[in-house]
Amino acid sequence: MLVNFGDFLYSLGERVERLIKSFVEVILLILKPESSKKPPSFKLTSKLIQKRFTVHELISLHLQIVFLAYLLLAFGLVVLTRSPLFVGVFSVIYLLYLRYILVRYSKFLLDPEPYRMFYSGVSIISSLSFVGYTVIRDMKLSPYLYYSYLGLVVIVVIAFWMYFKRTFKRDYTFGVIKDVKDDIVQVFIHDDISANVKPGYYWLPSVGDAKPGMVVKILVEDRPFRSAKPVRILEVYFSQSSQSSTEPKKDTE
């Protein structure tokens, strides 16, 4: 019994040691992220996504979910606590995690720059506006000033959105022809933040020389507050690859 108990204590100590070691590793990784060679698994997010999507969509979805979770939790903190400290610390943790994901996995994104820009931008704006709101709330000003502050945030958000659109907006995207039926073709389009297109299979009017496996450039039609709609094929690239030419790296799949 005594020996068993000693063994138990020993294994307990070992576990604790391992736990501390991995904890320190995680902290170091988050503070000083390095580009990863392995694609991320994001266990929770991967359960939500359909199997046919690639790691690119997985990272994009993960970024969205993390950002939405941040918004909701920060809202909860703003409502439930009185001090700017809580939401400030929480925002810093979130921003560190976002930086970790972006640095570590952005090479698995098809076109990382707009993603990085968009999520960094909205995260910084929203965390600053939350912290700023808790600070001015502490000053006990008139309610009109709170709404003026809100108006200011709306202006900043719109300005950022305009800047983002001006820098990265495209009215076309790329896809791969999967199927050809008489005068229509089915194309697979990846998630594309620049064109604001949702990923998936779309049926489009055919062009003359369309064959499965070919990479095509597709015109999209922007719709306010909804994702853009692919309209028709603009150009056809003769590619033997099963992947779209917008994917710069083979090892993403």
Place this chain on the structure above:
Amino acid sequence: MRRRGFLINTAVIIILIPLILLAAVYEGVASGITSAQSQNILLSRDTFAISTIKKDFQNALDLSLKRAYLTLTDYVIENGLLISENASYALKTLILTGTLGGVPQKDMANVTLKVWFDNLVNYLSSQGLRIYPSNFSVFESHLQLTVAPLDSFHIVAIAKITNVTIRDSSGRVMFSGDIPESGMVYSIVSATGFEDPLLPASLNGLYTRVIQPCAIPYPGDTYGYYNINNVTSLVFGWCYIGVNATGQYGTQTVYYPTILNRFERVPYATYVTRQQAYVTMAIRIQRELGINSTLPVGLITFLVPSDATDPALVGAFTSLRISLPSDYNSIAFYLLNCVYEGGSYCVPGETVNSEYPAFHLDNVTKVLVFNTTG
């Protein structure tokens, strides 16, 4: 429409930021309004508490002063006039702690400011509030209390509690300052209808008078003078008249006693000092109360020792073996103090008119009462 993953639009994400912030602001403003309302309720409760404390302090002082005056009168009649303490200080200690010369007075049991203060501390703590000063000995040093004559027939107590701090249970200061915030609390008690302590205390309880104003309470230019040829009301009225505290005629000066001097028996020099001090206080308080014309502070009554006019008085003198000089003065205060203290208290007087040969007054008083030396 086919489901295309769970991804949402970037435009929606952009809109979400101000929307969530709007929700937070709305919640903040709404809770701000509720908390402002509850602050308002707290604030009105605070002001209610402060004005209640002020009113209560006023009431306590009123009751306490009345009871203290009665207690001192009783005490002096039973134990003799005050020899060392002055009456103002005696009333003050009675009001504060209900003691006289260190001895607790039964009649003051529940009406002292000490009891009031202890009740206040308990009441506030039952409301979840704490008051500083929190114990009576410290409270005493924060309390300004003066008892003085106001005019011939009234006594006034003025009081103020300085530097009071009231906090709620979280330590937030709800009130800090003086009670009352400005000025003083005044409490006035009339001596009319009470026994004059001087006469029974001096005459061993054999003779007594109740303080009642005469037909002309304040003889003077405003209310008129008594007729020197008709002094019956003064001789038989056994009433009191108010005169200016200091009277002068020619080279002669007479200091008339205030109501508080009637509780004391001290050597003449001490009497004059105290009388002057009382008069100074009285005039200052009259000014503070907005009385611009100085009200008389001296209070006198006349003793006419003759079988025809006052056999009870003659009987009292006889039983106490008091023999009066032939040139005695009928002002009770001077007559009695001359008997017991002698010296400068013995102000000689002459017969006022032939109808009552025992009614003797000096020229100063004659001028004050009759506007003539006859």
